[in-house]
């Protein structure tokens with residue numbers, strides 16, 4: 001019985017995700033879902049990315065958190081339209097569901113947006129299970145989280161199209177074995193692109209930006 005309920009929730013989510021994907025396709029908006037543990041640097045990566053692609057590319061951001069509008073305020077400070085989703089009043093969901101994206105997208109002028117970036121709620125588990133109608137998924141992993149997270153949370157790495165290996169500016173202070181982390185990522189998904197970067201210094205961002213533009217076809 002319980003399994004039936006779970007399946008129903010996922011079916012309902014998938015239905016709305018399909019509607020979202022159709023809407024974004026019709027409006028010619030390319031959508032990317034960025035996921036990670038809390039604090040890996042999603043918002044920092046977005047701030048740096050937006051500074052390198054706007055205003056040439058018309059971008060907007062939807063950010064999900066359980067509470068606060070902190071991240072939307074950080075994004076809005078870059079001059080890019082930002083909509084905050086808070087799941088607290090809906091039971092504090094640990095992921096963004098497709099229905100939240102449908103609602104948040106209604107707040108945006110999609111006719112004037114080419115690239116929509118969605119910052120998911122910090123969590124390496126549930127966000128991987130919920131399709132929100134996006135075109136591309138990336139996972140940020142910071143070097144302070146340990147080399148083994150890809151093999152501990154394989155679904156997240158399986159459903160993503162690239163890994164943003166962030167905070168490499170901290171490597172001199174850590175015992176982190178970056179080759180082992182990359183090996184673990186490739187063990188889960190052999191062909192996965194891994195972009196080593198620092199949102200703090202901007203190091204390593206150009207290859208990620210080039211790849212993103214190519215995937216979004218917005219060069």
Ligand SMILES: Nc1nc2c(ncn2[C@@H]2O[C@H](COP(=O)(O)OP(=O)(O)O)[C@@H](O)[C@H]2O)c(=O)[nH]1
Nearest residue numbers: 038039040041042043044166167169198199200
């Ligand atoms: N040293 C360093 N700190 C970073 C980097 N990226 C993010 N941070 C810091 O990590 C913390 C969490 O970053 P935030 O962007 O809020 O992560 P989010 O929770 O994934 O959105 C903040 O204190 C950032 O300043 C980085 O590349 N290097």
Ligand SMILES: [Mg+2]
Nearest residue numbers: 042043071119
């Ligand atoms: Mg954030």
